[in-house]
Amino acid sequence: MRWLLGKDLRILARSRLLVALLVVYPVALALLIGFAISASPSKPKVAIVDETPPGETITLGNTRVGLDEYTNELFDHVQVVRVPTRAQAAAKVASGDVLAAIVIPPDIVSKISSGVSQAQAEVIYNGDALKQSLVRSAIDSALAQANLALSQQIKSVAVHDLDLLLSGGKIGPLGSQELIGLRQLPQTLKAIAARQPSGQDKATLTRIAGFASLAANNLGIAADVLTTVSQPIAVHSTLLHGKRTPLDTYAVVVAVSISLMFICVLLAAGGIALEREEHMLTRLLRRSPGSGGGLVSRVSLLAEKASLGAVCGFVVAFAMLLGVSAFVTLDLSRIGLWVLALAFAAFGFAALGIAIGALAREVRAASLLAFLLSLPLAFLALVPSGSVAVGLYDAIGAISFVFPYKAALQALDAAVNGASPGLGASILHLFGVTLLFAALAGFGLRRAE
Amino acid sequence: MSQAGLDAPAGGRPGSEPALGARGLGKLYGKRQALSEVSFDAHAGEMVAVIGPNGAGKTTLLSILAGVQRPSAGTLVHGEGAAGSRVGWVPQNLALYSKLTVAENLRLFARLERVEDPERALARMLEQTGLADRADDRVARLSGGNRQRVNVALGLLADPPVVLLDEPTSALDPTQRERLWGFIVGLAERGACVVFSTHVVGEAERYAQRVLVLDGGRLQFDGAPAKLLAEGGSEDFERAFVAFLAKRESP
Numbered sequence: 001m002r003w004l005l006g007k008d009l010r011i012l013a014r015s016r017l018l019v020a021l022l023v024v025y026p027v028a029l030a031l032l033i034g035f036a037i038s039a040s041p042s043k044p045k046v047a048i049v050d051e052t053p054p055g056e057t058i059t060l061g062n063t064r065v066g067l068d069e070y071t072n073e074l075f076d077h078v079q080v081v082r083v084p085t086r087a088q089a090a091a092k093v094a095s096g097d098v099l100a101a102i103v104i105p106p107d108i109v110s111k112i113s114s115g116v117s118q119a120q121a122e123v124i125y126n127g128d129a130l131k132q133s134l135v136r137s138a139i140d141s142a143l144a145q146a147n148l149a150l151s152q153q154i155k156s157v158a159v160h161d162l163d164l165l166l167s168g169g170k171i172g173p174l175g176s177q178e179l180i181g182l183r184q185l186p187q188t189l190k191a192i193a194a195r196q197p198s199g200q201d202k203a204t205l206t207r208i209a210g211f212a213s214l215a216a217n218n219l220g221i222a223a224d225v226l227t228t229v230s231q232p233i234a235v236h237s238t239l240l241h242g243k244r245t246p247l248d249t250y251a252v253v254v255a256v257s258i259s260l261m262f263i264c265v266l267l268a269a270g271g272i273a274l275e276r277e278e279h280m281l282t283r284l285l286r287r288s289p290g291s292g293g294g295l296v297s298r299v300s301l302l303a304e305k306a307s308l309g310a311v312c313g314f315v316v317a318f319a320m321l322l323g324v325s326a327f328v329t330l331d332l333s334r335i336g337l338w339v340l341a342l343a344f345a346a347f348g349f350a351a352l353g354i355a356i357g358a359l360a361r362e363v364r365a366a367s368l369l370a371f372l373l374s375l376p377l378a379f380l381a382l383v384p385s386g387s388v389a390v391g392l393y394d395a396i397g398a399i400s401f402v403f404p405y406k407a408a409l410q411a412l413d414a415a416v417n418g419a420s421p422g423l424g425a426s427i428l429h430l431f432g433v434t435l436l437f438a439a440l441a442g443f444g445l446r447r448a449e
Numbered sequence: 450m451s452q453a454g455l456d457a458p459a460g461g462r463p464g465s466e467p468a469l470g471a472r473g474l475g476k477l478y479g480k481r482q483a484l485s486e487v488s489f490d491a492h493a494g495e496m497v498a499v500i501g502p503n504g505a506g507k508t509t510l511l512s513i514l515a516g517v518q519r520p521s522a523g524t525l526v527h528g529e530g531a532a533g534s535r536v537g538w539v540p541q542n543l544a545l546y547s548k549l550t551v552a553e554n555l556r557l558f559a560r561l562e563r564v565e566d567p568e569r570a571l572a573r574m575l576e577q578t579g580l581a582d583r584a585d586d587r588v589a590r591l592s593g594g595n596r597q598r599v600n601v602a603l604g605l606l607a608d609p610p611v612v613l614l615d616e617p618t619s620a621l622d623p624t625q626r627e628r629l630w631g632f633i634v635g636l637a638e639r640g641a642c643v644v645f646s647t648h649v650v651g652e653a654e655r656y657a658q659r660v661l662v663l664d665g666g667r668l669q670f671d672g673a674p675a676k677l678l679a680e681g682g683s684e685d686f687e688r689a690f691v692a693f694l695a696k697r698e699s700p
Binding site: 010294 | 536548553
């Protein structure tokens with residue numbers, strides 16, 4: 001086996017372009033996927049037509065608020081391109097310079113200030129369905145944030161006015177007028193009624209005092225009602241299922257596992273397929289009459305190719321992890337667990353590789369098959385629960401279970417981040433998957449002979 | 450069907466121990482009978498040619514003799530004098546590592562064959578195949594003829610007592626063929642049992658002491674080339690071979 005391994009390493013050393021591609025391509029792909037996962041989504045470019053007069057303010061009760069305060073809330077969620085007219089905005093959307101345009105009409109302030117009619121803004125979209133969906137989602141979210149900020153302001157003005165009505169205070173220019181509060185009214189009226197002789201006036205005053213008391217009690221809870229109406233659901237987050245993995249270190253795990261997968265699968269598959277393509281399988285495996293066995297056994301040949309893929313993949317993946325640890329904080333005291341997870345994952349991927357190599361007839365077919373199989377499996381394993389229908393997610397889970405990527409991702413996540421499920425369960429899973437694909441490779445090789 | 454062609458005793462040297470023999474070999478590919486009831490012996494120092502039309506079962510027979518495939522029926526006989534040795538095999542398709550040099554290919558297989566002194570075996574094969582000056586060239590850069598010589602050399606590294614060659618000259622020009630046959634004849638002269646298949650029936654007449662004619666997976670003739678000439682009723686070996694097959698087909 002060592003002679004064959006030495007031969008393969010020599011051939012690999014002479015295939016510099018292949019080695020460069022084998023290392024650069026998966027690492028680049030993995031880094032791109034890692035960045036895509038860890039980076040926050042970019043703001044969509046949106047044209048804004050603000051038709052309101054400059055410096056216009058919204059009057060809410062006694063409070064005046066600049067419109068800019070709310071439009072800024074909206075603009076924080078998009079990349080703003082200011083244009084003067086609706087026609088220019090529509091042209092920019094049509095040409096693809098911006099993904100959408102928002103037109104703020106000149107009467108928006110008067111409508112908000114009126115408190116009885118709803119203000120309306122216009123949104124202009126273009127692009128394909130996916131783009132529209134993304135932009136709609138971003139703009140709806142931004143408008144919701146602006147609406148929330150505005151309703152908070154309306155709520156606080158209303159709560160202030162209610163408080164004035166209940167507790168009394170000074171109103172008018174420079175607090176020139178003293179307002180009696182609804183809460184003081186029953187007691188004052190009762191005192192006046194007590195001084196009145198019995199009769200209709202006293203009875204009327206007593207009834208008014210009762211009504212004032214009832215009104216004060218009911219208006220007392222109105223502030224809480226307004227708070228609830230302005231933000232019906234407040235979110236409090238609780239994470240179950242073990243330790244939470246930071247997004248950047250999870251992205252590292254994804255990037256490393258994808259690189260490991262490609263190197264192991266491609267090398268192992270290519271190694272077996274190359275022996276077949278160069279007509280070497282029969283030379284190596286034939287059981288010559290008189291001597292009993294072949295030059296190498298089928299098991300040795302498969303083990304050699306799996307080792308080739310696993311060792312090369314392990315070296316690159318481990319170097320990646322160490323290199324990344326210079327930029328992202330990784331717990332280096334867990335390095336022993338990294339090695340364990342990487343080793344099992346590498347052999348899991350290599351087993352898949354030798355199975356592909358044994359079933360394919362030539363190197364190109366094996367490489368193509370390795371790509372066609374590996375990439376979708378990686379994406380399937382990254383589909384989060386709840387993002388697709390339950391039945392589909394279960395099907396994805398079942399497919400991911402019989403291939404090594406998901407188990408390798410979980411093993412690495414457990415080793416690097418201490419995430420759940422634990423390393424032991426993932427390693428056991430990888431071991432099972434390795435045996436399964438090794439058996440499949442043995443079957444494929446027997447067919448190939 | 451006449452059995453005249455099989456009247457000769459199996460093996461060219463009655464009484465001597467065969468280096469390699471077949472007893473009732475058969476091979477089924479699904480429902481197709483590729484080989485049926487093939488029996489013969491081959492002896493040390495003998496060159497045996499296997500000829501026949503396309504699809505006759507020549508490659509199947511040689512690959513069973515080499516241990517590449519298992520027979521569906523029958524057994525192989527391996528001479529006691531060759532016990533423990535591997536049968537040397539030169540496949541029809543070049544089986545070489547094109548990214549390795551000639552010497553690296555030979556050295557690797559000398560080690561895999563567990564040859565006692567791999568470097569000596571390497572030097573011997575380079576000298577015998579006339580490839581010493583190309584030892585450090587990668588196989589991918591060799592001509593078709595030189596690649597075939599390396600292909601043959603890999604089959605002979607362990608100095609096997611039995612050598613099987615499946616159409617060894619199919620990709621070579623006439624000069625390269627002559628050189629290769631000179632080399633193969635030398636093996637037989639040194640005592641090896643050589644069994645080869647060929648499409649060029651003239652090579653069978655020229656180099657083999659015995660000819661096996663396969664047709665439809667059955668052994669139709671086992672004897673000296675001169676006997677096949679007589680059976681075919683022609684002085685030209687190729688015509689005699691074609692006439693022999695035609696006679697077999699018509700009752």
